[in-house]
Amino acid sequence: MSTRDRHGSRPLAGESEKAVNLAGTSVPQQHLIHTDDLDIFRTAVASFLTDHRVGLVEPSVIDASFSAVSVNKLTLLRIEYGAAVRIEADAPERPFYILQLPLRGSALVVSGREKALSTPELASLPDPRRGITMKMAPDCVQIALRVEADHLQRHLQSLIGRPVLEPIIFDLGMDLRTSRSRSWRASLDLLLAETQRSGGLLEHPLVAAQIESLVLTGLLLAHRHNYSAALQAEQxxxxxxxxxxxxxxxxxxxxxxxxxxxxxxxxxxxxxxxxxxxxxxxxxxxxxxxxxxxxxxxxxxxxxxxxxxxxxxxxxxxxxxxxxxxxxxxxxxxxxxxxxxxxxxx
CATH class of the missing domain: 1.10.10.60 (Homeodomain-like)
Structure with a gap:
């Protein structure tokens, strides 16, 4: 057992790579955990994502922390294992997209036959209809953005003005060094910062909806997918x-x-x-x-x-x-x- 309480919350240390401390926010629907028990941690993460298998790459003690906050249909998560782990998950019954952005460290992500080494300069966005395997480095700290597949599809439909009949297929790796992706990252940073602000405008439904729309629209414009050309034409x-x-x-x-x-x-x-x-x-x-x-x-x-x-x-x-x-x-x-x-x- 860690010297800290297994389920006790503690401030999660900020990162120099523009990390945002989700643990400090007073926004409702926030969930926190800090533990050295891998099974407890897996269960907590699975409650927001999907059931999965996780194991240590080599014998070690974990120092895992997790936080999550919901804003409209988006869920923001911060995940740190404090040890090298291998994670395997089958395709979820109800598809959702999860964009994973390391604040530090790296994660090797395999989705179907595609593979990407995710770093602070390359986020990953796996195909929700595929299983996924990840190997996270011991120093890896990730921010993840989760959105239901049908919600993102409806958002895309509103942008292009016609039905989206096929699933949205993103490239696995998202280069965060391009001008568009940097602009999108700024919108994500805004959302993360506002989740920390007690009594801020994010608590107003209209503002929350507008920021959510900004994040989703920016993602669809900044990251390549099978509707990129049609979306660009509409914009x-x-x-x-x-x-x-x-x-x-x-x-x-x-x-x-x-x-x-x-x-x-x-x-x-x-x-x-x-x-x-x-x-x-x-x-x-x-x-x-x-x-x-x-x-x-x-x-x-x-x-x-x-x-x-x-x-x-x-x-x-x-x-x-x-x-x-x-x-x-x-x-x-x-x-x-x-x-x-x-x-x-x-």
């Missing part, structure tokens, strides 16, 4: 109508053998004008955008394919408009970090 004011028409057509029928000439003719503009409109709006060509949509649809088909149905990589690639299978495999691996056959075999 640019005054987008030319021909570009929007082509975007809608591509997203509705990505399997069709479109040519740039056909898309330009249907939109009533020249090929050059359409290409310029796409580059100005999305930073890519119409055909590159089409290829991205097709890759995402092919990945969904590979993930959801029944191994006993006889589905093949070739059939799925052809269904989504990839006529050159070798090129499809190269582009797929570059985008998702694994081969199409590896996805299909899962």
């Amino acid at each position: 640019v004011p005054g987008a030319p109508r021909p570009v929007r028409q082509v975007l809608e057509r591509i997203e509705a029928y990505p399997e069709r053998p479109f040519t740039i000439e056909e898309l330009a003719t249907d939109a009533g503009v020249t090929v050059r004008a359409l290409q310029k409109g796409f580059h100005d709006l999305l930073g890519c060509s119409p055909m590159a955008y089409l290829r991205e949509i097709r890759l995402n649809r092919a990945r969904e088909a590979l993930i959801n394919a029944d191994p006993g149905s006889g589905a093949s990589v070739t059939d799925i690639a052809l269904t989504w408009g990839f006529m050159h299978l070798g090129r499809f495999s190269v582009e797929y691996r570059r985008r998702f970090g694994e081969s199409p056959s590896q996805t299909l075999r899962r």
Whole structure:
């Protein structure tokens, strides 16, 4: 037993890497624990996340601390084991996204076939439909942001103005050094700081809702996912109508053998004008955008394919408009970090 009370709360030390002390806040719904019992700690963390298995990488004594606070539909957690641990969790029954940001130390995160070494410069956001394995360094301290998958989906729908029919698939690693991710981190720091402020504006429902919206919108804009291009199109004011028409057509029928000439003719503009409109709006060509949509649809088909149905990589690639299978495999691996056959075999 630690010399401190096993369930007693204590101030969690702040970090020089912009850590925020959740333990000091008087915001309601806060939960704290500090213990040297790994089973007690696992149960506390599981009550906010999902059931999981955790074990020490090597024999040692843990000095674990955990805090959590809820703001509307978001939950903020701070987790420290004080020892090197390995964590394994199956996909939760009700999917949720959890973005994990080390304040110090590192964590090796494996989600499906993807792998990322998360550090203070690289957050991780695993696919909620996959199991996850993590190996946390002994000095690792993480802030985690949890949001239900259906809540984030509804938020995205409100931004793009149309139904989100497929799950949101983020890249596993989020580079926190980009301009957009730094801006998003600032919104997260604001939320964390406000959870410490007794009697602050965060206790007003309207302010809490606005800050929550800022954090979710910023995450969707700052971190790459399969709706990034569609979201970017909606966020640019005054987008030319021909570009929007082509975007809608591509997203509705990505399997069709479109040519740039056909898309330009249907939109009533020249090929050059359409290409310029796409580059100005999305930073890519119409055909590159089409290829991205097709890759995402092919990945969904590979993930959801029944191994006993006889589905093949070739059939799925052809269904989504990839006529050159070798090129499809190269582009797929570059985008998702694994081969199409590896996805299909899962």
